[in-house]
Amino acid sequence: MAIQLQQCTNQPYEFVKQQMREKRQKTSFLSQCIESIGTDAEMEFVHKWAALALYLGGADTVSHCVHT
């Protein structure tokens, strides 16, 4: 379970970092955060989990509302 959560946090984050390295990122919550505040280790952690909260919150609530 812990591995699953780690994967869910890091994979999309690495995706955005990769895109930014190649200078072809689209404007998004995370790319804006990284640009405006920077990427030291502590801030990286904060951004990662803020993005995860949005991601899981958004991806899950609607479908659960429909299911129940």
Place this chain on the structure above:
Amino acid sequence: MSPYTDTWKIHRKNITKIASSNVSVSVFDRVQEVEAVHFLLNVLHSPDNLFDHIRKEAGSVILKITYGYTTVSHGPDPFVDLATKTMVQFAEATVPGKWMVDVLPFRKQVAQLSSHMLTFKSEIPSGLVPWY
């Protein structure tokens, strides 16, 4: 789940920047329109998997907003599936009283201990372990 700390305040500040006023939210109207069209096309294509399409539409919108990631337009998407799987596991882990460790916190140590004992056990011949 997060306590009221400086970290939490930064979270809120960042999220408020993109999702507070009508103007900042209206940026995402276009994203929602595009995904709605994808959703309708998918329903037309395979009406039996309606719930999968709904899940994918919601996931696609939030992935686009948060990470700028464009999902696969047809069929399952790896990131949407990852979110679903994680949330299913999270829901299971947070059911009150489902796990013995919620009621008996020392059970956490017992789990560690028993895993140690199992390694220990596997190192000696099975006939020499009378209590199992």
